[in-house]
Amino acid sequence: MGERAQEREHIEHGIAPVFDGRSEVLVLGTMPSPASREAAFFYGHPQNRFWRVLAALFDEPAPVTNGERTDLLLRHHIALWDVLASCDIRGASDASIANARPNDLGRILSAAPIRRVFCTGATSARLYGKLCEPATGLAAVKLPSTSPANAAWSLPRLVEAYRPLAAELSLFEPPVLDVPAVVDLEAAIAAAGTGLDELMERAGRFLAYEVRKVLEARVMDGVETVAVRPADDLQTGPRRSPAGVPTVIFCGNGNNGGDGWVAARYLDAWGFPVCLITATDASDLVAEPARTAALRAQASLGPASRVLLSPSDAEVAAALRGAPVAVDALLGTGFAHRTVRAPFDRWIAAINEARRQGVFVLAADVPSGLSAQTGESAATTVQADATLTMIVPKPGLFAPAGAAVCGFVRTAPLAYIEPFLKGARTHL
Numbered sequence: 008m009g010e011r012a013q014e015r016e017h018i019e020h021g022i023a024p025v026f027d028g029r030s031e032v033l034v035l036g037t038m039p040s041p042a043s044r045e046a047a048f049f050y051g052h053p054q055n056r057f058w059r060v061l062a063a064l065f066d067e068p069a070p071v072t073n074g075e076r077t078d079l080l081l082r083h084h085i086a087l088w089d090v091l092a093s094c095d096i097r098g099a100s101d102a103s104i105a106n107a108r109p110n111d112l113g114r115i116l117s118a119a120p121i122r123r124v125f126c127t128g129a130t131s132a133r134l135y136g137k138l139c140e141p142a143t144g145l146a147a148v149k150l151p152s153t154s155p156a157n158a159a160w161s162l163p164r165l166v167e168a169y170r171p172l173a174a175e176l177s178l179f180e181p182p183v184l185d186v187p188a189v190v191d192l193e194a195a196i197a198a199a200g201t202g203l204d205e206l207m208e209r210a211g212r213f214l215a216y217e218v219r220k221v222l223e224a225r226v227m228d229g230v231e232t233v234a235v236r237p238a239d240d241l242q243t244g245p246r247r248s249p250a251g252v253p254t255v256i257f258c259g260n261g262n263n264g265g266d267g268w269v270a271a272r273y274l275d276a277w278g279f280p281v282c283l284i285t286a287t288d289a290s291d292l293v294a295e296p297a298r299t300a301a302l303r304a305q306a307s308l309g310p311a312s313r314v315l316l317s318p319s320d321a322e323v324a325a326a327l328r329g330a331p332v333a334v335d336a337l338l339g340t341g342f343a344h345r346t347v348r349a350p351f352d353r354w355i356a357a358i359n360e361a362r363r364q365g366v367f368v369l370a371a372d373v374p375s376g377l378s379a380q381t382g383e384s385a386a387t388t389v390q391a392d393a394t395l396t397m398i399v400p401k402p403g404l405f406a407p408a409g410a411a412v413c414g415f416v417r418t419a420p421l422a423y424i425e426p427f428l429k430g431a432r433t434h435l
């Protein structure tokens with residue numbers, strides 16, 4: 008045995024596969040890298056682009072925690088494992104692999120309706136063909152490696168190469184649920200391990216991601232002249248700070264406002280300054296997890312961003328003048344009244360006036376003033392260009408008055424909800 012061979016380390020896989028009875032494709036790497044073994048999850052090296060590629064394929068912000076990564080896979084019906092159960096390997100060098108023993112893929116194939124197998128790189132495809140295909144009888148599609156070593160492949164090029172994977176998956180359309188059923192769903196998600204604070208973190212990040220897309224599009228269209236890096240990496244920051252007018256984020260006192268605070272934190276961290284408008288100081292908020300989220304955001308905002316506490320109408324108008332985007336996180340599913348109290352009524356009027364002047368208005372969960380349940384609209388209701396509704400759509404968005412104020416509706420898939428939908432009171 009040569010000196011180089013002696014440097015090989017014997018590795019046992021040790022990370023459980025992700026799959027369930029809804030998985031439709033099986034994605035296989037070779038073996039977890041040292042960084043992945045340390046993170047106890049697949050593709051754990053921060054420079055590996057696997058998670059960013061998947062997120063871009065589905066037009067979502069990149070998952071941050073292992074729980075979010077698992078959710079993303081299961082939501083899209085993707086099973087994930089590796090070809091090898093054990094081998095001798097030098098570091099992360101696939102070329103050095105010896106004594107390869109395959110995983111028992113029958114465990115997944117017998118439990119899930121897998122239609123197609125994809126291998127993330129030449130080594131896993133070669134080892135799959137040699138060690139697994141005779142048993143599975145399924146040929147694998149070879150995809151390019153997302154490893155940083157594969158530098159010839161840019162992120163957009165990788166995303167294009169991975170499109171056949173997305174094309175194999177059946178789309179999940181979230182059902183329209185009554186607001187009480189959404190509350191039940193939240194409780195079921197929490198009981199399974201993802202609490203409301205984590206859902207708010209995901210909601211705020213998704214909101215920031217949608218704002219960022221609008222800002223990027225304005226740069227592409229030449230509306231903004233600010234230089235930003237090419238769209239190679241819409242998923243992560245920090246990036247150069249555009250010098251333009253900050254995005255204005257209106258936050259109410261409840262958990263809808265909490266979504267706005269989290270979005271502010273992300274946009275600021277990604278290099279997009281914000282002007283956050285609130286009637287209540289973060290430390291005086293009562294609703295949780297909004298209060299905790301607001302305190303965290305307030306402590307982390309950089310010098311280009313600011314918080315306006317109970318601003319005058321003139322200050323609100325000044326903040327909106329020339330702003331690219333206004334985020335409405337004033338009132339969400341907790342609102343169901345005929346009138347909106349001050350100062351939110353005046354802020355809604357200011358948002359609508361700004362929209363007439365060309366500001367893009369994005370509503371968090373539901374345009375403020377609209378009842379998410381009944382679709383009744385208060386005298387002052389936000390007129391949105393787009394509404395990012397959380398987890399599932401609510402009936403009010405599709406009632407005549409609701410449809411008139413929501414603009415384009417997108418659902419933010421904050422969690423893997425299919426297992427909890429049996430018996431849920433779907434709105435008819």
Ligand SMILES: NC(=O)C1=CN([C@@H]2O[C@H](COP(=O)(O)OP(=O)(O)OC[C@H]3O[C@@H](n4cnc5c(N)ncnc54)[C@H](OP(=O)(O)O)[C@@H]3O)[C@@H](O)[C@H]2O)[C@@H](O)CC1
Binds near residue numbers: 206260261262351
């Ligand atoms: N679904 C999910 O999984 C997730 C949900 N999340 C988010 O939580 C939101 C629901 O939060 P929520 O329940 O705290 O209610 P919310 O909409 O903020 O309204 C309460 C506030 O409104 C106020 N208010 C009431 N009436 C008013 C009036 N007439 N005029 C003026 N103000 C009035 C009321 O004030 P109060 O009456 O208490 O003084 C209180 O401050 C939901 O829409 C979504 O965005 C995500 O974070 C995570 C995932």
Ligand SMILES: [K+]
Binds near residue numbers: 339373
């Ligand atoms: K809102």
